[in-house]
Amino acid sequence: MDSKIEAFAKGHEAFKTVKFHQNKERFKNLVEQGQNPKALFIGCSDSRVMPAMITGSRPGDLFIVRNIGNFVAPFKPDADYHATASAIEYAVSVLEISDIIVCGHSNCGAIAALYKEIEPTQENVHTIKWLELGEAAKRIALLSHKDKPQKDLLTYTEKISVIHQLDNLLTYPAVKRRVDSGKLFLHGWYYDLESGIIEYYDDEAFEFRTLCQSQEEQL
Numbered sequence: 001m002d003s004k005i006e007a008f009a010k011g012h013e014a015f016k017t018v019k020f021h022q023n024k025e026r027f028k029n030l031v032e033q034g035q036n037p038k039a040l041f042i043g044c045s046d047s048r049v050m051p052a053m054i055t056g057s058r059p060g061d062l063f064i065v066r067n068i069g070n071f072v073a074p075f076k077p078d079a080d081y082h083a084t085a086s087a088i089e090y091a092v093s094v095l096e097i098s099d100i101i102v103c104g105h106s107n108c109g110a111i112a113a114l115y116k117e118i119e120p121t122q123e124n125v126h127t128i129k130w131l132e133l134g135e136a137a138k139r140i141a142l143l144s145h146k147d148k149p150q151k152d153l154l155t156y157t158e159k160i161s162v163i164h165q166l167d168n169l170l171t172y173p174a175v176k177r178r179v180d181s182g183k184l185f186l187h188g189w190y191y192d193l194e195s196g197i198i199e200y201y202d203d204e205a206f207e208f209r210t211l212c213q214s215q216e217e218q219l
Contacts, residue, residue: 023059030060037063039099040091042084042165044070048193049105063091069110069161070102071133075171085172092174092184100169103189103198104162111158114138115150133168137161159208162188163201 001009020027041051041062051057051064065087073084091097104111114134118124134157141157148156166186169175178184188201190208199208 035060039101040097041101042070043103068130070104072165072168074168099185101187101189102162102165104158105191106193108158134161137164159190
């Protein structure tokens with residue numbers, strides 16, 4: 001067995017003998033009663049971002065969608081394959097979740113790729129198309145941060161992109177209807193890999209603020 005896969009197998013054994021055993025009753029209830037997650041979490045596929053870990057969530061708490069750049073494609077009513085859209089529809093219309101979190105993060109490869117010249121090939125055709133969902137954020141960032149250091153430009157783009165994805169969520173009929181009726185709430189988060197701090201977008205102050213009060217006091 002490949003050494004990396006062997007490490008996963010050992011990790012699974014540890015999970016089965018310790019963590020699963022400790023939470024056996026909870027897993028049993030989740031099977032018998034079905035899932036009732038607290039929120040839909042739309043995050044990046046980046047291996048350094050672990051939704052359950054950074055939120056302290058337990059099994060059954062989060063309905064998770066991960067993709068390149070934590071992007072949300074605008075609603076498009078056709079019969080094509082739309083993985084993220086399907087998950088949004090299921091979470092909102094079937095599970096009737098009350099909150100959707102779009103979580104961006106620092107050092108995002110998808111955002112960095114927006115500023116690079118990538119030659120289209122048959123091997124990256126879907127990636128090139130998907131990255132178009134970050135172009136609106138890039139345009140806004142270049143208007144106000146083009147003379148800033150590259151790191152600042154990327155960070156600003158990462159955060160603006162989160163806000164843009166929230167706007168795209170509102171193009172989904174079920175999302176818009178439930179938001180308007182006060183049954184669904186949208187949240188924009190930004191996770192800093194280096195500090196471990198999560199910021200949330202305050203749509204009244206038009207700025208990102210630290211999510212945890214104790215973190216705010218430490219800054």
